Amino acid sequence: MWRKKPKRFVEGRPAPAVLFAALGDKTRLALVARLSAGQSSSIAQLTEGSRLTRQAVTKHLRVLERAGIVRSTRHGRENLFALDPEPMRKMGDYLSSVSRQWDEALARLKLFVEE
Amino acid sequence: MENAVEKHIELKAPVGRVWRALTDHGEFGEWFRVALDGPFVPGQVSRGRILYPGFEHIVWEAMIEKMEPERLFSFRWAQIRYHDKACYSPDYSNAPRTLVEFRLQQTAAGTLLTVTESGFENVPAEWRGEAMRGNDGGWAQQMLNIEKYVAEKA
Numbered sequence: 567m568w569r570k571k572p573k574r575f576v577e578g579r580p581a582p583a584v585l586f587a588a589l590g591d592k593t594r595l596a597l598v599a600r601l602s603a604g605q606s607s608s609i610a611q612l613t614e615g616s617r618l619t620r621q622a623v624t625k626h627l628r629v630l631e632r633a634g635i636v637r638s639t640r641h642g643r644e645n646l647f648a649l650d651p652e653p654m655r656k657m658g659d660y661l662s663s664v665s666r667q668w669d670e671a672l673a674r675l676k677l678f679v680e681e
Numbered sequence: 682m683e684n685a686v687e688k689h690i691e692l693k694a695p696v697g698r699v700w701r702a703l704t705d706h707g708e709f710g711e712w713f714r715v716a717l718d719g720p721f722v723p724g725q726v727s728r729g730r731i732l733y734p735g736f737e738h739i740v741w742e743a744m745i746e747k748m749e750p751e752r753l754f755s756f757r758w759a760q761i762r763y764h765d766k767a768c769y770s771p772d773y774s775n776a777p778r779t780l781v782e783f784r785l786q787q788t789a790a791g792t793l794l795t796v797t798e799s800g801f802e803n804v805p806a807e808w809r810g811e812a813m814r815g816n817d818g819g820w821a822q823q824m825l826n827i828e829k830y831v832a833e834k835a
Contacts, residue, residue, distance in 0.1 A: 586684050586802045661801065665686045668796055672690045674712040675794075679694040679702045 585653055588633035593618065594626050598649065601636060606646035685799035692792045696785050699792045700751045703783050715741045723748050727756070742773045743781075755782040760804050777803035 588594060597612060613623045627647050630636040634653045638645045692699055702708045706717040710729065717729035722745060729741045743756040759776035779800040786793040 590684075657801075660804075661686060664798060664801070665688070668686060668688045668798065671713060672688060672794070672796065674714075675699075675702060676690060676692055678708070678712045679692055679698050 584633045585635065585657060588629050588635055589654075591626070591629075593622075594630055597623070597626055597630065598635065601647065601649040602651075604649070606639070606641075606648040608641075608644045608646055610644070612647065684801055685797055688796040690794050690796075691788065691790060692794055694791050696751045696787045696792045699785055699794060700754075703754050703785075704748060717741070721745045721748065721754075721756075740773075742776070744778070746780075747782075751785055753782065753784055755780065757781075757800075758798075777805065779803065 589598070596616070600612060601607060609620055609624055609627065612627070613620045616623065618626075627636060627638070631638060631647075635650060636647050637650050638647050640646075694702075702712065704721055706720050706727065706729075709715075709721070710717050710732070714732045715729045716732055717727060719727070721727055725745055727741075727743050727745055731737060731739045731741050739761065742759040744759075746755040746757060747753050757778040758781050759773040759778055761773070761776055777800075779798050782795075782797045782799075784795040784797075786795070
């Protein structure tokens with residue numbers, strides 16, 4: 567009853583569900599890891615040394631792009647892909663504040679039940 | 682990316698004691714800092730007032746899911762946009778919810794409590810960081826309240 571179909575965009579930005587779905591795939595996580603060095607890479611570079619076809623890499627990069635995790639820019643005849651760390655950083659910050667909140671609440675619970 | 686927060690804590694108290702601190706609405710409110718209107722009942726909405734400095738005007742709401750004695754307590758917690766007064770309305774029918782689950786296990790020393798909160802994909806990205814949970818000043822104040830509470834009890 568509370569579960570609604572995830573929206574693709576929330577106020578013009580990719581919805582968090584899209585971000586989680588994009589990152590919930592080993593191949594895409596591997597691509598994110600390769601891009602996390604900070605350098606823009608072409609599809610050819612990202613295909614190199616992987617067992618994936620160029621088409622598969624392109625498809626996964628587009629999923630990451632729609633989720634706002636990577637950005638592509640046109641360079642001559644090829645597209646270069648780079649990581650946009652902002653959405654993941656925000657999610658990470660949020661989850662660590664949730665985590666801290668629980669640490670504190672549970673510390674209070676501990677005092678409460680052990681006294 | 683992990684879409685849940687999981688916590689484990691070892692409590693030097695019997696499972697029955699911990700169960701009561703979690704599921705008796707009065708006891709829950711003491712450590713969770715919320716004044717609840719009535720007892721938790723599975724399938725029913727629980728409401729109360731947040732007892733958190735600066736946020737007392739906000740209504741706390743959760744849909745109680747499971748209460749399996751001394752084993753599992755869970756609820757779907759309505760998340761609201763704390764910084765936006767227009768959203769303080771207690772109509773949470775469309776509020777995004779996270780699922781909070783408390784699992785209890787008896788140990789030699791007492792109770793192992795595992796807390797999981799999941800469903801953060803339901804919380805709009807724009808709310809994060811602005812919510813109470815991201816407010817460090819608020820929590821610093823909260824810690825002072827706890828010290829006071831503990832000192833009074835001691």
